Amino acid sequence: MTRARMASILRTDGEYRVLPSDSSLTAMLDKNVQTKQVGTEKVEVGDGERVRNVVYAIDERIIQDREDLAYTRPYSSMTASEKRRAVRCPECAQMRLIKDQWSSCLVCLRRVDKETALSQDR
């Protein structure tokens, strides 16, 4: 999904008091570990002119279940009660919700899986 498509969904389907600007939406999509860039798409911008927009998708290595969203959410997007329960991940030093039995946050746990998979490929 492109940033423009995301913005239009937020406008039409969401009930938000404040909508993010284009640049903050870009920053959110670029920096969020929950999403990844999967390519580009040519988009008409009027007068037959076309520009390339980055296409984003949920990073399925990290997000495998709806529940995973809460455990990978950046601190700035957490609700007040999530912020109270958040702890600092010993590996990446990010504030996250971490289950008691986990040694690090879900992002780090799944990243390790990914690196292991990569080294097995070689």
Ligand SMILES: [Zn+2]
């Ligand atoms: Zn971590």
